[in-house]
Amino acid sequence: MTQKVRVRFAPSPTGPLHIGGVRTALFNYLFAKKHGGDFVLRIEDTDQNRFVEGAEQYIVDALEWCGIPFDEGIGKDGGFGPYRQSERKHLYRKYADELIEKGHAYYAFDTAEALDAHRKEHEAKGKTFIYNWHNRLKLTNSLSLSAEEVQAKLDAGEPYVIRFKSPQGETLHLQDIVRGDVEIDTNILDDKILFKSDGMPTYHLANIVDDHLMEITHVIRGEEWLPSLALHNLLYRSFGWEAPQFAHLPLILKPTGKGKLSKRDGAKFGFPVFPMEWHDDKEDQLYLGFKEEGYFDDALINFLAFLGWNPGTEQEIFSLEELIEAFELERINKAGARFDIDKMQWFNQQYMHHKSNEYLAKSFQALRPELNGIDIQYIEMVVGLVKERVSFVKELWDESHFFFVAPTEFDEKAQKKALKEGTDDILRKLIDIINSTEEYTVESLQTNIKGWITDNEIxxxxxxxxLRFALAGALSGPDLFTIMFMIGKQETIKRIEKVLGML
Structure with missing residues (x-):
């Protein structure tokens, strides 16, 4: 590649950033970094009716939390701003007029009522109404009207839109990095609106103009934009501009593998589909976020990378640097990728096991007020003993609470299994052995207690x-002698005596 790679992620601020959008941003980021390029964030807010307060900041915060920050965008001007389309609307009219002058676009004055009547008329005949070469001369536009009639309507301030004039009788052969050769018959294309009656461009025009002016070299976007590939290429051709290379990513499917993953699926099945939680004011609904649910950002990124892409090896755990090194657009699958929350939890578990004890201890302490004031090194030691047993930081307490506080609740099944006739004599003897252990270490405790058990053939x-029941309140957990050492001699004896009182 001789030209510097520049990619963009261009979400609309119509709500929280869906996990599918995060995956699109990630693939753009990986590709840009692989080739020493720029990752641009552009906010496509041309549809002001769907604008949601707070959505733009959510997008920025979500990308930052996920660890895929943009190089250019709002607050990071790289010389191609502004980066909100609503602040660029003065640019688009000029290009719409240019297309009209070149004969590639035209004014359309049709009212909504007139278009609706045409649709119903076609439906009555079993046909589908398409605004294009079939009928554009029968409709009210600058192609069917005289120049004088058009000017009169413009002077009178009649509302209009600007439509693209799709070519007739062509077969387009377009290249997509993921899909390969895409063949399109231009006869089936409709004349898309490029400029709306409210003075704002549609996505199609603004997107093409911005990508050109921002020198975007590769457009990596979701499969839902594949039907727009023909129009976008035709627009580039009409302007006489070189088109970027396109790559359309596969859909992220529901856990069942059927249909596109939606926010409703997350709410229905109780798992996140957004990077951070989001409260929908209109619905008065709180949607779960991966961050608040305790998932690690790097585990989420690793999981998302495998939704539609594979490295061609057996390796599954990748650091961000390794993902950048391995990433190739050509290794993206065409087929949709099933969203498997169990697999996401597996990734989180793997990252949990590999996180440093220091990092996990600080996160654990921040999560549990009971740990305030406890030496962080002690918490680190505890975390190191139990982290292999959990998938989330929030699960550490259940596996380690007895290192910090004496059990107050005891498992009934464990109690029946552990406390039997003669147990009181055994516990009293254990107290004697512990008291007589001068060098209170794991090794000494193990030697003394196991030696007594062996000598007495118990x-x-x-x-x-x-003993475990007395110390932990259950019959599972890390090495028993390590627990005794960690909580200390006095606390160990105190807990045994408490259980003796239960007999």
Whole structure:
């Protein structure tokens, strides 16, 4: 590539950033960084009727949290701003007029009522109404009217839109990096509106103009934009501009594998489909976020990378740097990718196991007020003992609470299994052994207690189960002698005595 790679992520601020949008942003980011290029964030807010307060900031914050920050965009001017389309609307009319002058676009004065009547007339005949070469001369536009009639309507301030004049009788052969050769018959294309009656451009015109002016070299976007590929290429051709290369990403499918993943699926099944939580004021609905649910940002990125892409190897765990190195647009699949929340949890578990104890301890302490004032190094030691057992930081407490506070609730099944006839004698003897252990270490405790069990030919379960029950309130957990060492001699004896009181 001789020209510097420049890609853009161009969401609309109509609500929170869906996880599919994050994946699109990620693939753009990976491609840009792979080739030493720029990742641009552009806010496409031409549809002011659907604008949602706070959505733009949510997009910025979400990308930042995910660890895929943009190089250019709002607050990061790279010389191609402004980066909100609503602040660029003065540019678009000029290009719409240029298309009219070149004969590639025209004024259309049709009212909504007139167009609706045409649709119903076609439906009555079993046909579909398409505004294009079939009928544009029968409709009210600058192609069917005289120049004088058109000027009169313009002078009178009659509302109008500007439509693109789709060519007739052509077969377009367009290249897509993911899809390969895409063949389009121009006879089936409708004359899309480029400029609306409210003075704002449609997505189609603004998108093409902005991509050209911002020197975008590759357009990497969702599959839903594939039907627009022909129009966009025709617009580039009409302006006489070189088109960027296109890559259309596969859909992210529901967990069932059927249909596109939606925010309703997350609400229905209780898992996030947004990077951060979002409160929809209109619906008075709180949508879950991966961040607040305890997922790691880098685990989420790793998971998203595999939704539609594969490295061609057995490796699944990738750092961001490794993803950049391995990423190729040519390795993106055409078929939709099923959203599997169980797989996402698996990724989170893998990252949990590989996070440093220091990082996890600080996160754990911030999450649990009970840990305030406890030495962070002690928390780190505890985390190191139990992190292999959990997938989320929020699960650490259930696996480690007995390191910090004595059990107040005891598992009933465990109690029946652990506390039997003769258990009281065993627990009293354990107190004697612990008291007489001068060098209170894991090794000494293990040697003394196991030695006594062996010498007296007692079953290990008869001793270890009630001891673990006394210390942890359950029959599972990390090494028992490590627990005894960590909580200390006095606390160990105190907990055993409490269980003796239950017998």
């Amino acid at each position: 079953g290990f379960g008869k001793v270890m189960q009630p």
